[in-house]
Amino acid sequence: MSEISSTRSTGPGASPGSRADSADLRGALDGDDAAFTRLVAPLRPELHAYCYQLLGSPHDADDAVQDALLRAWRGLAGFEGRGSLRSWLYTVATRTCLDIVKGRGRRALPVDLGPASDRVVLDNRPSTEVGWLSPYPDGDLGTGPASPHARYERREAVELAFVAALQHLPGNQRAVLLLVDVLGFAAAEIADLLGTSVASVNSALARARRLVAEKAPAASQQRTLRLLGDDRIRKIAAGYADALERHDTEALIALLTEDVTWSMPPLPHWYSGLPSVAEFARTVPMGLCPSWRTRLVSANGQPAVAGYVGADATAPHVAWAITVLTLRGDRIAGLTSFLDATHFPSFGLPNMLP
Template sequence: MIERAASPQEPPGDEAEFRQLVERYRREIYAHCYRMLGSVQDAEDALQESLLAAWRGLDGFEGRSSLRTWLFRVATNVCLRLSSRRPRRMLSSDHGPARSGTRDLGEPVTGPVWLEPWPDDLPADDEPDPAAAYLRRESVELAFVAALHHLPGTQRAVLILREVLGFTAAETAEILGTTSASVNSALQRAHVVVRERLPRRSQQAELATVGADGRRALVNAFMTAWERADVPALLDLLSEDARFTMPPLPAWFDGREDVGRFLTERVFATPWRLLPVAANGQPAFACYQYDGERFRLGAVNVLSLRDGRVSWIAGFVDPEVTRRFPVPAEISPQDR
């Protein structure tokens, strides 16, 4: 499923050759850093640091393993070091209980604490195999990445390296500087934690069940209801236990009734326009709020589905997060 070097490689001779050789792995390493760190910004920083460290450490690459294995060893260790210095990325439900009242949404909780979305214009890889591409999309889903961040760093790395990237136990042990027995033990422990936190079916399975036409119909219905501030129509699209989260604001709402109250009393106090996008392999919208003159980008909402209904609206309102999506910062009332 995953392309590997057929035999050990010679180290590249100069910087241009190095850049050419590592370019094929850049996106894969980038996505790996996102899974490890839960943040696009952190993943960008880790990618750049990893490639710089790999170039500076070329003398240490002796060709006993593939270049891909060696690069992932460098990148994984960069990610482990960065993650050890910061709090783990979390969801709103990890921060505190849901709220019922809508008046006080709390002060924004700043700092590198919230799980961030992955814009799908930043592909997880260039994998031509449809089955492998499906696996890659599953491995950047919000629920999966959130579950990863309940693991210690080494267990997180083991699970990603073994089950997402397809490294053997021996290769993973080489990357982490440990033994195959330790890798297998860590993988078993990681499975227990992640399985407890994942939904019954992945978003890729949910979307496959809905089908392409069903997905388009849901996206259109959601967008139309939101732009019309039609709360009853929106609630018809939600599961009974739907959640609405909006980091860095700590407030979140649990259940169709409380979500509906929040939409009515706070969200639709001003008009909105939506542009469909995609994030984490899931349907999403860039949400533009009217300020009296223009519609300005105010949030990105990522949808999670269960049995054809929206079970989670993951709103992200931090401008540092929303600006990473390839959409305009504002639109005029006439734009669509």
């Protein structure tokens, strides 16, 4: 993604809790776990986003951050106040995530696994053989003391296309790309972190940049969204939600680009192009799902709609899918519907609407 590779977030030493002479750091070094908790609290959101970028799953990121902070607490004596605490925590988090990556394959979206289906597949069953990419609840990324530009970059770095592109890289290349292009670490710092040479870091970075440039769009969603403005973005998302609730296929189609795609992990089949997507919309969400209720949310720095399905308009509606919308201009160019009720609590949503 060109914007990410051409700009950097706050540097490795610029963040609350990064100064080695802080009172909480002294207390933590003396064994005060409450001081350590206060010390790392401002860094949790960015560490969590970083682990998600590496692992492709908020739940895996939860585990990785918890494990990394436990490792950091147990090994805090090894830090001894030298340099930036933030840099050291990213070192621990990186090693934790790379250990997890070694234990399983990459996460994917249906578009990564095969060509689009040319007809509606009604027996489209979930694939349990694939580790699927999951949506990211991005509410914490807009908070905290970071500058507006830094918050913009944080949201850009969790966009669905970018994180999906990262999953095509070996773990060490993912880490190098993120640490250099997103977080602003120097090659020498990363070489020390990974136990390798600066030349190896630069080589891994070049390979990672080439592959991500092939897989991710040149224009980020943040750039598109900034040009549209909040009111227009909300209108598009609300239009999709309203069309779904009213079972108005034509209204939904009017929101889509000609080359729109629609995928539904963990279902392996996906659709590409307005005719195929329109046929799918008429047949499945508008045809087979009796009643919809929706809530507007944000996921991966993008507009999203949480959908609930009920037997009829008066019946309870159960959590069904978080659909992340990818926009181009003022149209929807991609719909990724994550069909798993377990995603809903992380967005602060109930599993059922009465």
